[in-house]
Amino acid sequence: MTLLSALPASDSYRVTGSGARPSAFAVSELATASFAAVGQELIRLMKSLNLVSDAPELTVDHRLASLWYGFSFKPEGWEMPSLWDAIAGDYQASNGWIRLHTNLPAHRQAALKVLKVKPDRDAVAQAVRTWSTVDLEAAIVAEGGATAAMRSRSEWLEHPQGRAVSRDPLIGWHNPRQVTLRDRPQATAERPLAGLRVLDMTRVLAGPIATRTLAGFGAEVLRIDPPGWDEPGVIPDVSLGKRCAYLDMKTPAGLEAVQDLLSRADVLVHGYRPGALDALGLTQAKRDELAPNRIEVTLNAYGWQGPWSNRRGFDSLVQMSAGIADAGRSWAKADKPTPLPVQALDHATGYLMAAAALSALSEAALGNSIMQARLSLARTAELLAVLGKAETSNEITRANPTDYAPAPEKSDWGVGHRLKPALRVGGTDMIWSRPASKLGTSDPIWPSLKP
Template sequence: MSLLSSLPAANSYRTTGEGTLPSAFAVSELATASFAAVGQELARYMAAANLSPTAPEVTVDHRLASLWYHYSFKPDGWEMPSLWDAIAGDYRASDGWIRLHTNLPHHRAAALKVLGTQADREAVSQALRSWAIADLESAVVAEGGVAAAMRSRAEWLDHPQGRAVSRDPLISWQNPRRITLRDRPAATAERPLAGLRVLDLTRVLAGPVSTRTLAGFGADVLRIDPPGWDEPGVIPDISLGKRCAYLDLKSTEGLTHLQDLLSQADVFIHGYRPDALEALGLSKAKRDELAPNRVEVTLDAYGWQGPWATRRGFDSLVQMSAGIAHAGMEWANAEKPTPLPVQALDHATGYLMAAAVLSALAEAASGNSIMHAHLSLARTAELLAILGKTDTGQDAITANQSDYSEKTEQSGWGLGHRLKSALTIGQTVMRWDLPAPQLGTSEPTWP
C-alpha cells in the first residue's frame, strides 16, 4: 500500500509565488508542502478513479498557501468577531509563563475557579503570580479546563508526553480493511469529489480546515454541532462550502439521527479524544456495523499514546507545551512567549487530514485495503521542528487586494471576498459551491 506517511518531496510538485511568514520555524514551507500533499493525493485518486488518464501535475502557489494559513475571508465593510476571549492569553507565574485558553465558557469557568478570581484580566494576572506553572497547569486541567506551561524544546523532548509523541508516525494508519466505494456519477475531473458525503464532527480548527478542503473539490460536507454551539471568531473562515446543522447527541433521538447520517456517509472525520466516541455509544464495532465502507480520519491535540493522550488542547497550547513558543522567544530576542505567526499546527494538520482521506480513497479505488488515519497537533509540531527553512531573507507575506477573488461571497454574516485558490491539480482548482454559513442553519440531512 502507498498510504500517505510524510510530506511530498519538494521536487515532486511545482511551486509559484514567493515570500515568507517570519518565524523561527519553516512555517511557509510547511504551508506549501501541506497543500502539495493534498494535491498529490487528489491527483493519485483521480487517476485511480479514472477521472484522469494519469495523475495530473500539482502546482502550489507558495504565497497563497501561506495566506490560507491565516484568515481566508476578508469582510467587506464589517469586522470579523474577535478570535480570543478577553481572559485568554499568556501570563507570568512565579517560575515561568503559562497560557490560559478560555474561549469556551466552561474552560473559562474552570480557570477562574482554580484561581479564585473574577473574570478580570488584571485580577487573573495577580492571582497567577503565586502559582508555579506546572502546578497551575495540572490544577486547571483537573478542573476540566485547558492550560499549558511554556516548556523549552529540550524540556518537552524529555517529558513523558514529548517522548511518546516523538515515537508516533506523522499519520498513524490503523485497522486495515477493504471497502467498496459508492458510485458517484457526478464526479468529474473538474469536481472529482462531487457527491462524496463527508460527515464532519470537528471543531476549532484543524478538522474544519480538512473538511473545507474536501468541499473545495466538490464534496458534500455536513457539519454537526450541539444546539447553540458557536465559534464566532473562526466560523466565517472555516464553514465555507459546508452545510451546518445542530443535533443533540446526548438525546436518544439525536444520537439515532447521527447514526443514520453515518450509515450514509462516505467519509467520517472527527476530533473526539480517545474513548469519547465510545462514551456516545459509537464504538469502532458500532461504526463498522453502521458504515462498513467509510473512510475515517481523526485527530487529537497531544497524541494517541502517553499520559496526555486524553488531554484537551488547542494549537496555541501545544505551541507552549512543545517548545515552539519558547524557541520563538529566543529567536525574536523577546521577553515573553513568541508563538508562530499563524496557527500553523492546526492548518497543517487539517490539510494532512484531507490528504489522508484522499490517500485512502485512492487506495480503495485501486482495490487495496485502507486504514483509519490518526493525527495530532503535537506530532505536527515535531514535523515543523525538523523542517528545513529555505525562505530566509525573502519579503514577509501580507495579503493585498490582488490575493482575493473578485467574486463577492454572501456569507452568513455579510459580504466579503475569499482568497484565491493556492492549489491546482492539472485543470482542477479549489472552489466552493456554497458560501460560509452560520452554524445550525441547515437541516441534519444529506442532499
C-alpha cells in the same frame, strides 16, 4: 499499500510565488508542502478512479499557501468577532510562563475556579503569579480546563509526553479493513469529489480546515454541532462550502439522527478525544456496524500514546508545551512567549487530514484494504521543528487586494472576499459551491438524498 505517511518530495510539484511568514520555524515551507500533499493524493485518487489517464501537473502558490494559513476571508464593511476570550492569553507565573485557553465557557470557568478570582484579567494575572507553572497547569487540567506551561524544546523532548509523541508516525494508520466505495457517477476530472458525502464532526480548527478542503473539490460536507454551539471568530473562515446543522447526540432522537447520517456517509472526520465517541454510543464497533465502508480520519492535540493522549489541547497550547513559543521568544529576542505568526499546527494538520482521506479513498478504489488515519497537533509540531527554512527578506504578513478572488462572497454575516486558491491540479480548481454559513442553518440531512 501506499497510504500517505510523509510530505511529498519538493521536486514532485511546481511552486510559484515567494516570501515567508516571519518566524523561527519554516511556517511557509510547511504551508506549501501540506497543500502539495493534498494535491498529490488528489491526483492519485483521480487516477485510481480513471478520471484522468496521465498525472496532471501539481502547482502550489507559495504566497497564497502562506496566506491560507491565516484568515482566508476578509469582511467588507463589517468586522469578524475576536478570536480570543478576554481572559485567554499568556501569564507570568512564579517561575515562568503559562497560557490559559478560555474560549469555551467550561474551560474559562475551570481556570477561574482554580485561581479563585472573578473574570477580570488583572485579577487573573495577580493570581497566576502565586503559582508555579507546572502546579497551575496540573490543577486547571484536573478541573477540566485547557492550559499549557511554556517549556523549552529540550524540556519537551525529555518530557514523557514529548518522548511518546516522537514515537508517533506523522499519520498513524489503524484498524485495517476491506471497504467498497459507493459509485459516484457525478465525479469528473474537474470535480473529482462530487457526490462524496463527508460527515464533519470537528471543532476549531484543524478538522474544519480538512473538510473545507474536501468541499473545495466537490465533496458534500455536512457539519454537525450541538445546539447553540458557535465559534464566532473562525466560522466565517472554515464553514466555506459546507452545510451546518445542529443535533444533540445526548438525546435518543439526536443520536439516532447522527447514526442515520453516518450510515450514509462516505467519509467521517472527527476530533473527539479517545473514549468520547464511546460515551455517546458511537463505539468503534457501532461505527463499523453502521458504516462499514466509510473512510475515517481523526485527530487529537497531544498524540495517541503517552500520559497526555487524552488531554484537551489547542494549537496555541501545543506551541507552548512543545517548545515552539520558547524558541520563538529566543529568535525574536523577546521577554515573553512568541508563538508562530499563524496557527500553523492546526492548518498543517487539517490539510494532512484531507490528504489522508484522499489517500484512503485511493486505496479503497484500487481494491486494497484501508485503515483509519490518526493525526495530532503535537506530532505536526515535531514535523515543523525539523523542517528546513529558506532564508528570505520578503516577509508575508498580510494579504494584498490582488491575493483575493475578484468575485465577492455573500456569507451569512455579510459580503466579503476570499483568498484565491493556493492549489491547482491540472484543470482541477478549488471551487466552493456554497459561501460560508452560520452553524445550525441547515437541516441535518444529506441534500443528495432529499426526496
